[in-house]
Amino acid sequence: MFRTTIAALAVSLIGAAAQAQDFPSGAVDYVIPFGPGGESDITARFQQPFFKDKFGEDLVVSYKPGGGGAVGWSQLNSMPGDGSAIMGVNLPHIIVKPKQGNVGFQTEDIVTVHMFHYTPDAIVVTADSPYQTLDDLIADAKANPRAVTLSGSGKGTANHLAQVIFDELAGIETTYVSFQGTGASTTANLGEQVKAQWGYTTVGAAQGDKVRMLAVAMEERHPAFPDVPTFRELGYDMVSGAYRGVAVPKSTPEEIRQQVAEAISEINADPEFQKKMLDGGFALVNLPYGPELDAFMAEKTEEYLAAAESAGVLN
Amino acid sequence: MLDYLVSAFSPLNIVLALLGVAAGTVIGSIPGLTATMAVAVLVPITFSMAPESALILLGAIYTGAIYGGAYAAILLNTPGTPSAIGTTFDGYPMAKRGDGDLAVSIACLSSVAGGLVGALALLLLAPPLAEAALAFGPVEYFWLAIFGLSLIAALSTGDFLKGMIGAAFGLLLATIGISETSAEVRFTFGSNTLLGGIEIVSALIGLYCIPVLINLVATPDRHLDAPAETTGFRLPEAFAVMLRNKFNLVRSSVIGTLVGALPGAGGSIAGLVAYSEARRTGRDAPPYGEGNPGGIVATESANNATVGGGFIPTLVLGIPGTPPDAVILGALLVQGVRTGPSLFSDGSNIVYTFIFGLFLATILMLPVGLLIGRFAYGAISRAPKAALVPVVAFMTVIGAFAIRNSLADVGIMIILGVVGWLATRRGFSVSPIVLGLILGRIAEQGFVQSWTIGSAIGNVWAQFFGRPLSMVIIALTLLSFLYPFMPQLRVYLARRNGTAPAKETAPRAPGRAIGLELVALGVFAAIALLVIVQSTTLNPEAAVFPRTVAIGMLALCALAVALTLRTGRATLPGEMQGMARRATVPVAMLVAVALIPVLGFMVGGLLMAAVLMLAAQHERLSAAGWAALAAGVGLTVALFTVGFRSALSVPLPTGALF
Numbered sequence: 001m002f003r004t005t006i007a008a009l010a011v012s013l014i015g016a017a018a019q020a021q022d023f024p025s026g027a028v029d030y031v032i033p034f035g036p037g038g039e040s041d042i043t044a045r046f047q048q049p050f051f052k053d054k055f056g057e058d059l060v061v062s063y064k065p066g067g068g069g070a071v072g073w074s075q076l077n078s079m080p081g082d083g084s085a086i087m088g089v090n091l092p093h094i095i096v097k098p099k100q101g102n103v104g105f106q107t108e109d110i111v112t113v114h115m116f117h118y119t120p121d122a123i124v125v126t127a128d129s130p131y132q133t134l135d136d137l138i139a140d141a142k143a144n145p146r147a148v149t150l151s152g153s154g155k156g157t158a159n160h161l162a163q164v165i166f167d168e169l170a171g172i173e174t175t176y177v178s179f180q181g182t183g184a185s186t187t188a189n190l191g192e193q194v195k196a197q198w199g200y201t202t203v204g205a206a207q208g209d210k211v212r213m214l215a216v217a218m219e220e221r222h223p224a225f226p227d228v229p230t231f232r233e234l235g236y237d238m239v240s241g242a243y244r245g246v247a248v249p250k251s252t253p254e255e256i257r258q259q260v261a262e263a264i265s266e267i268n269a270d271p272e273f274q275k276k277m278l279d280g281g282f283a284l285v286n287l288p289y290g291p292e293l294d295a296f297m298a299e300k301t302e303e304y305l306a307a308a309e310s311a312g313v314l315n
Numbered sequence: 316m317l318d319y320l321v322s323a324f325s326p327l328n329i330v331l332a333l334l335g336v337a338a339g340t341v342i343g344s345i346p347g348l349t350a351t352m353a354v355a356v357l358v359p360i361t362f363s364m365a366p367e368s369a370l371i372l373l374g375a376i377y378t379g380a381i382y383g384g385a386y387a388a389i390l391l392n393t394p395g396t397p398s399a400i401g402t403t404f405d406g407y408p409m410a411k412r413g414d415g416d417l418a419v420s421i422a423c424l425s426s427v428a429g430g431l432v433g434a435l436a437l438l439l440l441a442p443p444l445a446e447a448a449l450a451f452g453p454v455e456y457f458w459l460a461i462f463g464l465s466l467i468a469a470l471s472t473g474d475f476l477k478g479m480i481g482a483a484f485g486l487l488l489a490t491i492g493i494s495e496t497s498a499e500v501r502f503t504f505g506s507n508t509l510l511g512g513i514e515i516v517s518a519l520i521g522l523y524c525i526p527v528l529i530n531l532v533a534t535p536d537r538h539l540d541a542p543a544e545t546t547g548f549r550l551p552e553a554f555a556v557m558l559r560n561k562f563n564l565v566r567s568s569v570i571g572t573l574v575g576a577l578p579g580a581g582g583s584i585a586g587l588v589a590y591s592e593a594r595r596t597g598r599d600a601p602p603y604g605e606g607n608p609g610g611i612v613a614t615e616s617a618n619n620a621t622v623g624g625g626f627i628p629t630l631v632l633g634i635p636g637t638p639p640d641a642v643i644l645g646a647l648l649v650q651g652v653r654t655g656p657s658l659f660s661d662g663s664n665i666v667y668t669f670i671f672g673l674f675l676a677t678i679l680m681l682p683v684g685l686l687i688g689r690f691a692y693g694a695i696s697r698a699p700k701a702a703l704v705p706v707v708a709f710m711t712v713i714g715a716f717a718i719r720n721s722l723a724d725v726g727i728m729i730i731l732g733v734v735g736w737l738a739t740r741r742g743f744s745v746s747p748i749v750l751g752l753i754l755g756r757i758a759e760q761g762f763v764q765s766w767t768i769g770s771a772i773g774n775v776w777a778q779f780f781g782r783p784l785s786m787v788i789i790a791l792t793l794l795s796f797l798y799p800f801m802p803q804l805r806v807y808l809a810r811r812n813g814t815a816p817a818k819e820t821a822p823r824a825p826g827r828a829i830g831l832e833l834v835a836l837g838v839f840a841a842i843a844l845l846v847i848v849q850s851t852t853l854n855p856e857a858a859v860f861p862r863t864v865a866i867g868m869l870a871l872c873a874l875a876v877a878l879t880l881r882t883g884r885a886t887l888p889g890e891m892q893g894m895a896r897r898a899t900v901p902v903a904m905l906v907a908v909a910l911i912p913v914l915g916f917m918v919g920g921l922l923m924a925a926v927l928m929l930a931a932q933h934e935r936l937s938a939a940g941w942a943a944l945a946a947g948v949g950l951t952v953a954l955f956t957v958g959f960r961s962a963l964s965v966p967l968p969t970g971a972l973f
Contacts (some may be wrong), residue, residue, distance in 0.1 A: 037641025059361065064719050184578065187628075187632070226474075
């Protein structure tokens, strides 16, 4: 009883303090629910210096890896709700994971305040692969069902769902081999342990001449890869990838949610930041806290759950 | 080339390298603070630096941290970083007999030598080695993990069956949580804390360090035998050891470089593989595992060689070779440096300046490492138990917390410590459990991926056994598994030919010992059964690995029970002295973990330290003596808490007090 009183008192004090101050009122702890070196880490690191420049406070990146993000997200709401702590969020992870079993959080528990970029899905092959075009890969897969192997990062992830969606659209059957993270999946592709990779445009940017992208799942071609067609151009209606954003604990008041969203938007609008992101193969989106973000989340939830259903990764 | 050398050795870079190595060594020496974390904390500082200076600083910290892990391994039987696991095997026995200073010096010389070999490979062979590393597919990673497991045969001499059971237990522990390959939740029994699996570094600290602490408080004896007089660095002796181990040193450094260049293997495996090879070929006394300095030479040279080796895929392919490399890669991208083959071919100055900086840092590690090593040895060998136990216990708690900022990890660490202590008393050594835990994930992923690819190409057998590189690793594995049994085999053959005297039968152990033995085996068998039952509810991809391991474990337990009943051999019950004091250690630590969210990290830590001080002090002490002890311990706890909070930005819970 005494403990709850103390806790309640502390919460109300913090809440009061938070309302009095603007975000950021001090160093902000930016928790990435994955290990270092992945796309979530790299984009957070991209934001770090801009945050310091624009708002004069440190953005401290820390990692809480485990369970494909579940360890971090299941603890999000126990973090302080005063704007001193924010956490990276990823789609489709926060939609698909809770439907795979008890992972310690529900999609509704996570207050996303901004989606700032995505890594569009892309089929990547090595420079000396026999697949010159997407049609070559499709032809091989039609002639040899299941024998075309594609590496990708994780199960029930953007890569995996892209494979499922594309196989349905193209009427083919391929084999998806799950690796831990994009790095391991790229290694397998470069070493020709698999025939191709379900990766992202970022893989194409990082690997340069060593790889060729057959198609990217964007609405229009990526500015860094003007020669790579979109799936839509080739007749397969898919725009997809892994979307990343920022969430705050549920206890965070509305004003601070707005302010965090505005801060992220401001970084997103910086031309220098945009250039860094595009050069790295990322694609920017700008969906701050509000009805537009809600509509986007609703649309994606439906799309991802349908794909996860046919991928057979739901419980 | 000369320009790069000159720009690498600028005064600023020399200062950065020196600071980096010193900071890294200190951080690495604290169990729980890993090289990855040290590098991650410093990344924002490097944003304002020139890219090559930033890289030199980060590389120096990384190098220092990998070496610093040796101190706790040698002096406390606790690998400060996972890379130093193999260092405990011979380092701790050496320290026990009073050769801790020599062991630390050998570790320093070996680390420097290994680091130089790794850096040389990075300078001269990076692009071809990166290409070669790509030939390593899922199957090869699977067999590499099995090769690592073959060390069990050597580490559990005397009781191979128990070693295998322990390893199977470790492999099963590794499957707890959300599976990486199938996204299925496994063996969490509804607990959210187990979702992320058992964190390896905190598990290591628990399994190795907690039993040491539990045993320390039981008796008033000194922690380490002190040498007759302080002999300083004992450098001449250390150099003599290096000279005797020159082949070992070169082989281990090469192994470290190659394994480091494999993305997805890393320092811990490099050290274990090098140790395994050194042990197989080592002939000199004392035997490996009982304090042969060759074991330290092998592990420490191999793990520091992984620093240079790990940068090979990082810089050439843009794929991190080790976890700290992943952080450094991120820092490079922010700096606007694009990694990839062009980084080397364009003659871009950053890479070469950095490589020379790495040489510089490695060479600076010699004086810095020797000095800090001497200090660490002095502090730990001279500290009274009543100071050593609470301070080390607090360091394990804060270190285990800092890895994922999770108190649950601290709890798991303590519980695994008790499991490790109980297992050791029943003759199951902890090293096989640790090997299983570390190699389990690599083995499982490689296995499932190979199986998937093999099924797709319609030939699973060829996938697992038909690839030339796999065949080499399989052959080495067989050799490594069988080698420790060669002497027994020779005796057996001689006896069959009638040239050797018949084996004497050992007397039967007392009934109580046999009873306890059967209970211990029963517990492991029950765990195996539980896994088999639980895995029926999982999808086939998630179930295949744990089920296979559990069935094997069950068979091993049955075999061990049959052997125990037939031969009457059993591990004799251990010392019962000081049981109440022993029990105090895990209990006080667990109570502290429960109190921390309420009272705050420092207050909880101080309370725990006070209880452990009382438990570890055997002789009567004057009031002034107690006051001095309490002040020293209290100050250390307070300094660590404040340092972690402000310098390392670790969000330690503050609770109601502090």
